[in-house]
Amino acid sequence: MEVSRIENLPPPPGxxxxxxxxxDTIASHITAILMxxxxxxxxxxxPRLQMSALFNSVKNEVVGIWQKGGVPAEDIQRVLDFxxxxxxxxxxxxxxxxxxxxxxxxxxxHSASPTPLGNPAILQVSALNxxxxxxxxxxxxxxxxxxxxxxxxxxxxxTDEDRxxxxxxxxxxxxxxxxxxxxxxxxxxMPLVLILFLILQLNVVLANLFMLFVSLGSMWVIVPxxxxxxxxxxxxxxxxxxxxxxxxxxxFTLPTSSLFILTVFLLSFGLNFLWNIPPENSWMxxxxxxxxSFVTTALLAASFIYYRDMSIWLQSVxxxxxxxxxxxxx
Numbered sequence: 641m642e643v644s645r646i647e648n649l650p651p652p653p654g655x656x657x658x659x660x661x662x663x664d665t666i667a668s669h670i671t672a673i674l675m676x677x678x679x680x681x682x683x684x685x686x687p688r689l690q691m692s693a694l695f696n697s698v699k700n701e702v703v704g705i706w707q708k709g710g711v712p713a714e715d716i717q718r719v720l721d722f723x724x725x726x727x728x729x730x731x732x733x734x735x736x737x738x739x740x741x742x743x744x745x746x747x748x749x750h751s752a753s754p755t756p757l758g759n760p761a762i763l764q765v766s767a768l769n770x771x772x773x774x775x776x777x778x779x780x781x782x783x784x785x786x787x788x789x790x791x792x793x794x795x796x797x798x799t800d801e802d803r804x805x806x807x808x809x810x811x812x813x814x815x816x817x818x819x820x821x822x823x824x825x826x827x828x829x830m831p832l833v834l835i836l837f838l839i840l841q842l843n844v845v846l847a848n849l850f851m852l853f854v855s856l857g858s859m860w861v862i863v864p865x866x867x868x869x870x871x872x873x874x875x876x877x878x879x880x881x882x883x884x885x886x887x888x889x890x891x892f893t894l895p896t897s898s899l900f901i902l903t904v905f906l907l908s909f910g911l912n913f914l915w916n917i918p919p920e921n922s923w924m925x926x927x928x929x930x931x932x933s934f935v936t937t938a939l940l941a942a943s944f945i946y947y948r949d950m951s952i953w954l955q956s957v958x959x960x961x962x963x964x965x966x967x968x969x970x
Contacts, residue, residue, distance in 0.1 A: 655900045658900065659903065659938075660942075669795045672937050677933040694766060733777065736781040740821050741782070754920070756925075783814075787807065793805075797945060813872045813879050813882075817879045860890065867943070870882070871885040888954075893950055
């Protein structure tokens with residue numbers, strides 16, 4: 641009887657079908673890409689917010705401390721060369737792309753390079769307003785991310801109006817998820833980095849083995865974190881109930897869900913090389929921006945569709961495998 645019940649279970653939702661449904665949904669609701677499109681255009685043609693002046697203002701003091709501490713001059717120069725080649729290319733407006741809930745944006749490789757409209761305006765942060773800029777940009781990113789996820793979820797998985805999460809709750813839950821997400825990443829990531837550093841001091845082979853085991857076990861963390869926001873925007877769950885639902889989904893569908901996330905990552909990451917081919921001072925970059933906005937929004941819609949269908953499938957499987965249901969079928 642148990643074998644018969646397992647054979648009668650419906651097949652789980654297909655990965656390719658979910659991705660195809662996501663692309664079809666966004667193709668028929670093209671306005672869904674408006675928010676990432678506008679953010680990409682702002683990142684490309686808008687001003688740059690840099691911290692070169694802040695770095696230069698404290699550089700001499702930091703170098704003096706290193707020299708007094710006995711740091712070799714070659715090491716100091718190596719660090720300075722790295723910062724001089726990196727700091728000018730950092731655009732703090734990138735913070736608007738918050739994780740795990742945020743508006744997708746194309747990370748342009750050189751933030752100070754000219755655009756078709758000429759050299760972009762350069763804004764500099766100072767020691768007085770640096771923290772304020774970080775808080776403001778993060779808050780704007782959370783608000784925009786909550787609205788973006790809400791709109792895509794509503795389009796990808798249409799439901800009755802009373803089941804659609806309201807704007808305030810969407811933003812509030814986004815903030816809670818983002819803060820908790822950051823804490824979890826720090827709690828998990830910092831000890832792993834410390835352990836890896838210590839193992840590297842002992843043996844490189846052991847460090848590679850450690851990274852292999854971490855990679856194999858990482859899906860037990862990546863999958864529930866990836867689907868954490870979905871229960872909020874589809875089922876109107878709070879951030880605690882949503883992570884519990886995501887953990888349950890991971891427990892029963894880990895191989896399929898891991899493959900779905902890997903497919904989404906490879907599509908998104910791989911196509912980013914294509915979107916970055918045109919130079920930033922060419923209007924051809926518009927095609928890359930449009931392609932990135934469309935593809936990332938379609939993949940987000942696909943994830944909502946996959947989560948909805950997989951949740952329905954999982955619920956039907958649990959119902960079929962319940963002892964009371966088995967007695968009735970017998």
